Amino acid sequence: MRRKIPSTAALVAFESAARHQSFTQAAHELALTQSAICRQIAGLEEFLGVELFRRSRRGVKLTEAGLTYSRKVAAQLDAVERDTLAAMGQQGAQSLELAVVPTFATQWLVPRLKDFQRLHPEVTVHLTNRTRPFLFADTAFDAAIYFGDGDWSGTEAHYLMPEEPLPVCSPALLAGREPFSAAELAMLPLLQQSTRPYAWRQWFNAQGLNVPRDLAGPRYELFSMLAQAAAHGMGVALIPPFLIERELAEGRLVAAHPTALHSSDKAYRLMIPERKLESAALGAFRDWLLAAAQAYREARAGSAV
Incomplete structure (x- = not known):
């Protein structure tokens, strides 16, 4: 027509x-x-x-x-x-459009992308923030990195790493004392992550506690926002340590309790739509990303021993 x-x-x-x-x-x-x-x-x-x-x-x-x-x-x-102009400038080069969860991309992926560019200078990677699943058919995205259980229709899921958020706070909140007990944490302001609304409830339940106010507290969409709020003494936040490595190293955030929240089903994953599985550029990025994630998991496990 x-x-x-x-x-x-x-x-x-x-x-x-x-x-x-x-x-x-x-x-x-x-x-x-x-x-x-x-x-x-x-x-x-x-x-x-x-x-x-x-x-x-x-x-x-x-x-x-x-x-x-x-x-x-x-x-x-x-x-x-x-x-x-983009097509004119490619001259045989290839590009990938990735939808990514923002804090993971900023804190973990982007610092490592230089290594991928060194190995594959012919592939340009573009990143766009997306915090929730979507229909690939309605977008120009070649793949997505998201946090979930991998149940995304019409895609192939590749495991990257677990989240395992840890209770963290400003060192001023601890005031030089030992980390709080779980019961003491329940009495403090709890900072909430809007896309993980039940995270504190799950954490307290894992400690054997039923806390009536575990859903209360200010909500932030991004972990980067949570980190800033916690660093400024606004309360305690559940944040994956690999997303706040700099804040922990510089002492702007400290562990408020030594126990992380473990999830058996949800993790960060690379999601590739079935129609893109034969893409050579995407295959190169997938192989590099899975290797980088595995190396990080092994290094993290080694440091914990």
Whole structure:
């Protein structure tokens, strides 16, 4: 079926005229005659069946419909230009679009990506924040790194590492004393992670405690926000240690209790849609990422011995 799309030349002429509110300036910008601009826009209005400009002796002015359409056309032309420049700049290179949970990407993945670039200079990796599952068919993503049980329809899951969050707080909250007991933690302000709403309940239950206020406390969407709140003495937070290595090393955060929360089913995973399984670039990234995650798990296990 033929698409209901006007000519690119007409859209470019319209966008320029709408931006300048002038056919004359649009003609100058596009190196065309004013009559050529007029013909393009008249043809576009006929195609749409909508008046885009009001003409008068003083010039032209966008109609309400023209203003709305111009904004959408400008955004689409910008997108086409970006994609075109990207395609022109690749010259045989490959790129990957990854959806990632933000704090994991910032604190763990990005510091290691230089190694992947060294091994595979022909592959460019783009990262975009996504905190929850989505339909790959509705996006341009090649793969995703997320935290969950791996149950994501139409994908192949690859285990990276567990989360195992640990209760942490500002050293000022401890005031030089030994870490709190679980019962003492229950009396402190509890900082909540909005995508892990039952984390504190699970932690206290694992310690054999039923704490009525385990769901209370300010909520933050990202672990990076939780870390900042805890470091500023706002309460105790459950955060995976590998996401706050710098804060722990610098003493801005300390363990409020030595016991982490262990989950048997949920973990960080690389999710690859089935239609992308044959991608050579994605296969190279998958192999590198799994090796890096395994090396990290082994190093972490060794340090814990």
